[in-house]
Structures are given as C-alpha cells and as structure tokens.
Amino acid sequence: MNANPEISNRLKPRSFGDLRGWIEALRQEGELHEIDAQVDWDGEIGAIARRVFGQGKGPALLFKNIKGYGPGDDVWSNQLFTGGLSNYSRIAMMLGLPKDAPVTDLVLATQHYFAQRVKPETVQTGPVKELIFKGDDINLYKLPVPRWHGLDGGRYINTYQGTVTIDPDTGQHNIGIYRGMIGQRDTLPVLLWRAQNWGVHFQKWADRGMKMPVAHVYGWEPCLPYCASAPIPTGVSEYEVMGAIRGAPVPLVKCETSDIMVPASAEIVIEGFIDPDPSTFEMEGPFGEYTGYFGGDQGPKHVTKVTCVTMRRNPIYRGTLEGTLPKRLNENSMTSSVQRAGVAWNVLKAAGVPGVTDVHCPAANNGTTLVIQLRQTYRGQAKQAAAAIWGSNAAHLRYKNIWVVDDDIDIHDYGSIDWAFAYRVNAAEDDIVFFPATFGSLLDPSTRLEYRDPIKFGTGKWCRVLIDATRNLDFEPQKQYGGDRFPPTVVPLPEHSDVVERRWKDYGFED
Ligand SMILES: Cc1cc2nc3c(=O)[nH]c(=O)nc-3n(C[C@H](O)[C@H](O)[C@H](O)COP(=O)(O)O)c2cc1C
Known part of the structure; x- marks a missing residue:
C-alpha cells in the first residue's frame, strides 16, 4: 500500500x-x-x-x-x-x-x-x-x-x-x-x-x-x-x-x-x-x-x-499485566485502541471502501468494538464496511460489534455515538444487522462454554453485530429539508453564532 x-x-x-x-x-x-x-x-x-x-x-x-x-x-x-x-x-x-x-x-x-x-x-x-x-x-x-x-x-x-x-x-x-x-x-x-x-x-x-x-x-x-x-x-x-x-x-x-x-x-x-x-x-x-x-x-x-x-x-x-475492566486499563487496551483501529482502516482501504474519515476502538474493550466514521456517498456503504472487516482474518479475536456513523459524529466521544444511536438507528430499517456463527474469540464469556473448546473447534463462535448509525439513504430527499433526507439540526445558523462569538465578552463571559 x-x-x-x-x-x-x-x-x-x-x-x-x-x-x-x-x-x-x-x-x-x-x-x-x-x-x-x-x-x-x-x-x-x-x-x-x-x-x-x-x-x-x-x-x-x-x-x-x-x-x-x-x-x-x-x-x-x-x-x-x-x-x-x-x-x-x-x-x-x-x-x-x-x-x-x-x-x-x-x-x-x-x-x-x-x-x-x-x-x-x-x-x-x-x-x-x-x-x-x-x-x-x-x-x-x-x-x-x-x-x-x-x-x-x-x-x-x-x-x-x-x-x-x-x-x-x-x-x-x-x-x-x-x-x-x-x-x-x-x-x-x-x-x-x-x-x-x-x-x-x-x-x-x-x-x-x-x-x-x-x-x-x-x-x-x-x-x-x-x-x-x-x-x-x-x-x-x-x-x-x-x-x-x-x-x-x-x-x-x-x-x-x-x-x-x-x-x-x-x-x-x-x-x-x-x-x-x-x-x-x-x-x-x-x-x-x-x-x-x-x-x-x-x-x-x-x-x-x-x-x-x-x-x-x-x-x-x-512482561505485562493482562485483563481490562472499565477504568482499569493496561498495555493491551491502550495499544489495541490504536493498533486495532489502524489495522481495520487498512482492511477498509484494501477492500476499497471509500469515504472513511476516522476509525476508533474504545480502550476498555481491546478492539472488540470498532467505530468507523465515514462520509457516505451511496446507500449500503456501512454494510460494505462491516462485511470487509468481518471477512478479514484481522477480525478473528476482535471487531465483534461495529458501529458506523457519519462524519459529523465524534467517534472518540461515546455521548455523540449514543446520540446517533438514538436518532439515526431504526431496527425496522435494517440498521441492526447480525452475522451469526462466525469465528471469534474463545475467551469471550458471552459465548457458551461448549462453543469455546480450542482443541475441538480451533476458534470460538460469535454472532457479530453492525449498528449502522448513519443517516438512512433509502429515505427520499425532502424539499422542506433543503433536499436532505434528515431535518436540519438545532446548531445555530452561522449568522447568529458569528454575532455571539463577536459579542461574547459583552455578555459578561470570560473567553
Ligand atoms: C498482552 C496480550 C496477550 C495476548 N494473548 C494472546 C493469547 O494468549 N493467544 C492468542 O492467540 N492471542 C493473544 N493475543 C493476541 C494476539 O497477539 C494477536 O491476535 C496477534 O495478531 C497474533 O499474531 P498473528 O496475527 O500473527 O497470529 C494477545 C495480545 C496481547 C497484547
């Protein structure tokens, strides 16, 4: 590459x-x-x-x-x-x-x-x-x-x-x-x-x-x-x-x-x-x-x-101390949050998934959850991204759960992802997709013990999940939304925020 x-x-x-x-x-x-x-x-x-x-x-x-x-x-x-x-x-x-x-x-x-x-x-x-x-x-x-x-x-x-x-x-x-x-x-x-x-x-x-x-x-x-x-x-x-x-x-x-x-x-x-x-x-x-x-x-x-x-x-x-818990991180969690994101980005690149603008793995789960931010230009892009990741051998122990969000969502902030989950995800619109019975981590206790026998199976058994939290491009563009599929957000109009920016100190606020 x-x-x-x-x-x-x-x-x-x-x-x-x-x-x-x-x-x-x-x-x-x-x-x-x-x-x-x-x-x-x-x-x-x-x-x-x-x-x-x-x-x-x-x-x-x-x-x-x-x-x-x-x-x-x-x-x-x-x-x-x-x-x-x-x-x-x-x-x-x-x-x-x-x-x-x-x-x-x-x-x-x-x-x-x-x-x-x-x-x-x-x-x-x-x-x-x-x-x-x-x-x-x-x-x-x-x-x-x-x-x-x-x-x-x-x-x-x-x-x-x-x-x-x-x-x-x-x-x-x-x-x-x-x-x-x-x-x-x-x-x-x-x-x-x-x-x-x-x-x-x-x-x-x-x-x-x-x-x-x-x-x-x-x-x-x-x-x-x-x-x-x-x-x-x-x-x-x-x-x-x-x-x-x-x-x-x-x-x-x-x-x-x-x-x-x-x-x-x-x-x-x-x-x-x-x-x-x-x-x-x-x-x-x-x-x-x-x-x-x-x-x-x-x-x-x-x-x-x-x-x-x-x-x-x-x-x-x-040596190193393994084992990550919320708020109890370590070398594996810190490096995985960087390295697993970098690997996933290269997989997306090699598969030809366009528009990827950021990739992140939250440290607390060592890359089990992957968040992809992209600029959508066509319908189905999030599914294409997940399919590319799950088809790669890099997914063996990681990437069980994938989020895909638009490029206005900060993927380093869980609150932002959660907002996208609330208002851009509709399970009835195929925004939540399962990929059952794939290979996976033998150490994940959410998988039944009998499916985790390394000698018998050589790998674990995962049902993977994509949460497609991008705006749904199956929706019709709407005239009242200025041609967009979703309504405008409540972010102040530039002419108003410019005034406020200029006059901030007049209101008695510090910089
Ligand atoms: C601290 C630490 C411990 C690990 N322990 C194992 C392990 O016991 N077994 C395993 O298969 N992978 C383990 N891994 C993950 C592998 O190192 C990782 O999947 C790596 O990609 C394996 O190399 P390979 O892709 O060339 O097989 C561990 C990773 C870290 C950071």
Whole structure:
C-alpha cells in the first residue's frame, strides 16, 4: 500500500536499539517509575501494576528488587520491566510522534507503518548470545515471572513476548503474542488456537509429521510487542513492519537449536519445539484475560519443550499485566485502541471502501468494538464496511460489534455515538444487522462454554453485530429539508453564532 502523505511527513521514526535504550528514553522523558522496595512476584507485582496503569495515565515500571530474585540468589534475572506502552504518550514516542499527539494521529501512523516494509538484516552474533543454557541447566523458574493475578493457574511467562515461528511452506517468519505459563523447569504450556497465524504454521508442521520449532523473545524495542500483538496480514513478517516503525532494519541472529531468527539484542530468548502429540500436553490456565474475566479454563494444552535459553548478562525480564475492566486499563487496551483501529482502516482501504474519515476502538474493550466514521456517498456503504472487516482474518479475536456513523459524529466521544444511536438507528430499517456463527474469540464469556473448546473447534463462535448509525439513504430527499433526507439540526445558523462569538465578552463571559 502507498504511504499516507498526510501523516508520513510528520513522522520521525526512532530506533531505541534494545529494551535498555527504550527504558533510558522513558527515564529521560519522565515516563518511568523505578521500584527499589522489595516486592513479591506472587500477586503483589500484578496489584501494583493494576493500580499504576489505572486509566491509561500511569508511568512504565521497572522492578529492581523481587523477592527470591536478589543478587545472592541462584537466578538468571532480578529485574522486571512492564507498562512501556500503557499510555498514549509512550505509544506516540514509539511511533515517532510528539508525546501529545491526538489519538487519531497514532492510528494514522500505525495505518501507515503497517503498510510499509523494511527487510531485517542478518548478523552473526549479538548480546542475546552472552549466556547460553541447555539441558539440565535450563530452569525457567530462574526468571522473576509474576503470578500476575491471584487466580491465575500459574506463573505466566508469555504475556508481552514475541513468539516466532516459521511457515514451512514459504520460510516466512511470523511473530505473535500468545499466552503461556511456566510448567516444569523446561516446559512452557501455551494456548494455541488454529485460527491464529502460529496455529496455521503449527498445522503445516503437524501435517508433515513434525514438531514445530518456536522461539519466545522477551525484551526488545517497543515495536516488537506492538507488532506481535497486531494482526499483520498473513504472509507478511512482523520484522519488516518493525523495521518501518524504527526506520531501520531489525538485526537478527539465528537460534541455537532451530533456523528461527531473533533480534540480536533481545534480553532473553527461549527456544523449543511444540509436539502435536496430545500425550505431551500439560495443564494450562486459567489466566486473567483481556476481557477482564478469567478465561481459557484449566485443561491439557500444547507445550513448548525448551531446548535452549540464550540471554544477555543480567537480563531484564519483560512482561505485562493482562485483563481490562472499565477504568482499569493496561498495555493491551491502550495499544489495541490504536493498533486495532489502524489495522481495520487498512482492511477498509484494501477492500476499497471509500469515504472513511476516522476509525476508533474504545480502550476498555481491546478492539472488540470498532467505530468507523465515514462520509457516505451511496446507500449500503456501512454494510460494505462491516462485511470487509468481518471477512478479514484481522477480525478473528476482535471487531465483534461495529458501529458506523457519519462524519459529523465524534467517534472518540461515546455521548455523540449514543446520540446517533438514538436518532439515526431504526431496527425496522435494517440498521441492526447480525452475522451469526462466525469465528471469534474463545475467551469471550458471552459465548457458551461448549462453543469455546480450542482443541475441538480451533476458534470460538460469535454472532457479530453492525449498528449502522448513519443517516438512512433509502429515505427520499425532502424539499422542506433543503433536499436532505434528515431535518436540519438545532446548531445555530452561522449568522447568529458569528454575532455571539463577536459579542461574547459583552455578555459578561470570560473567553
Ligand atoms: C498482552 C496480550 C496477550 C495476548 N494473548 C494472546 C493469547 O494468549 N493467544 C492468542 O492467540 N492471542 C493473544 N493475543 C493476541 C494476539 O497477539 C494477536 O491476535 C496477534 O495478531 C497474533 O499474531 P498473528 O496475527 O500473527 O497470529 C494477545 C495480545 C496481547 C497484547
């Protein structure tokens, strides 16, 4: 897709080098809070993060004193970084925008970058190879991985990593965030859905009778989890999009026990293989999920059998607190509200839906609800938009409910959307449309439990809804409305508001 000149001229892509460069940039910008007091990995870290993330305004957190992970303990790491992307200012920093850029600019920047490609470069070695552990030396419990929520089924190590797999047909790499917990010292049970890109890879390896090689990458520049958690089009490597965001190729180094390429200056890489044989499965779940509920109940799941762990000296472990509730936001909710809107806008563009003027995902539902603002020029445009979104694989876990409104409605203000719902929606006029029995999120508790079995179905089951809150173009244009289909609104006429503007102080009001 072509560059979007409206935003691309204002972007200053910035590479931070690694996680440490990003942390230093945050420190200089006053965006980091460092905690020297001792904290417990079991529940306390999660509760601190919950309070700090709050409504998407708090700083990033660097924990430097974690119980059982002190300098004298036989451990791999004693620092945990989280919250790097839990507010819009830091997302703006990552995208090369001013910290106070409006959300729509963040969405436009994402839309632009996600359509660009900068190929990664191969390097022979890098800091991530400073320490290498194999065989009996592998012990994942040496990492300060929290039990983020009190009811989590384990210590969730995979919350904000990049999980890298290869398509055995094309050799193309895919990177995603897929949850996983520590099992035994060298096992990492994961939640693997066949409708996700690594699930597609997994099936191809299994069809060949082979285990799937996998690498979990922890701690690099912020564009890694930002791209890993986005539905970048199938067949496109996230490394190429990360290169666009940072304005330079991503330096990659080969894993020790597979052909997977990983960022050479990552903090930690866990290499392994996932076996399709159910006898290798281990118990996984539940986990405090993005829906705000515990989800993905405990059951036997696929396992990464670890073959090697490579890391920098004194690595900083990177994780995040999942689980969004109203007024309790986090990294997933803040990034999803930008990134899922940018992805949806690109889907609409690729499908040729004209007139789109803004796209927004409210932060509290991580992109489950999508709001599209457009300038209608013909009948059926809102339905065309929804059909394009729902037909895309980007819709797998998101976009269950879609609003489409006209371009006079502020989609960042729920009150405005609600007004359009009140007076432009009539269920008897096909303004509410269902799309039943589609794929969907296995974690949404509004879907019956029996429809959410990942092993049986590979995906969930959703009935999607479009609320077409645009003016109905089936209505006849009316002479008394000046040729419009809807009556004029009560906004004062320009000749009257001009007078009031001029005379405002005469009435005794401040500016
Ligand atoms: C913090 C966080 C946790 C996530 N956990 C999972 C998960 O456990 N399983 C999953 O399939 N997707 C999860 N996702 C969403 C995926 O990362 C997202 O759908 C992404 O597009 C997957 O990459 P893919 O499109 O290349 O498959 C998570 C996203 C975030 C931000």
